Amino acid sequence: MDVDLIFKIAGMGMVVAVLHIVLSKAGKEEYAYLTTLVGIVIVLGIVINLVSSLFNNVKVLFRLY
């Protein structure tokens, strides 16, 4: 389990936030919304994998079959 992932997600969040600000300043609100959505989906994809691995670990550990 690597700690880099925390920084990765945080970095993604900041990049998406700046993208949102830049795009909405330029008057392209719909693209700003879209980029936010894409960023959230990507991050969700990463996090969901980890959540499922956590659930698997707990299942194996506590014999929750």
Next chain:
Amino acid sequence: MAAIKIIINTFILIVSSILGFAFGNLYSKRAKSLLDLQYCIRVLESEIINGSFPLPQALENVSIKGKGGMSRIFKRIKEDLISEKREDIYESFLLQKDLLKDRFALKDEDIEVFLYLGKVLGKSSRRDQEENFKFIKSQLENLHLEAEAERMKNTKLYRTLGFLIGLGLVIILI
């Protein structure tokens, strides 16, 4: 392995930044083309109104005196005019439409003004032509101002966008 990763990531960052710059330059290209076109039309006006040259000669002079790649367009028009023995100069202007669109990043409304020039050129008395030139020049001026405002906004946007998307990709791929 780590070195390769760093190299690839910097490569991605650089490429996306360059892409952003290229997209931004597309908008600055339009403003520059409009400026060049304005200059060329001013030269053409002085050739026709003051110099009283015949049209092919005037076009040739514009292609010599004109600025940027835009002067080449006038040379092409002149060559087309002579080689095809056109009755109507408007058709020669119409042939340059695609080139203007692709090479000079002009929009349809800019090209429309250019084609209007072809429609009125050499068709009426000198006073009418003077009026028409004045009209075309003012219209181009407006378009240039608009393109300039758009350029200011978009160039910055696309540069930031390119860099940020590269950064996002690198963060995902690390």
Next chain:
Amino acid sequence: MEIFQIIGIGIIATILIVILKSVRSDFAIYVSILTGIIIFSMVIHHLSYVIDTIRDLSRRANLEITYFSTILKIIGTAYIVEFGSQISRDAGQNSIAMKIELAGKIIIMTLAIPILMSLMDLIIKIMP
């Protein structure tokens, strides 16, 4: 020492979440979920060692293995329920957190029913 690593991760994640919350609160939730998972994964092998020891102990004390596995299941369910409800509470969804906890309680109750039944059997046996 692993505890220093874990505390370090926690502090760093807290700082990141505080920074992120002002710009984009949705990403802050992901970071907090991730931090929870990473910290748990770091201590999971310690926990497995503890559980192995307890199982060994129960075998030596001749306890029935079904009771032990039931207790383990209850602990695991409790942990997962806590994890989920904390995440929802962090995101400001108190009602969802309450529902998760309710579901956890019900499931723990159903898991505990066999023990309860055996207890009842024992009481009935003892009573004349």
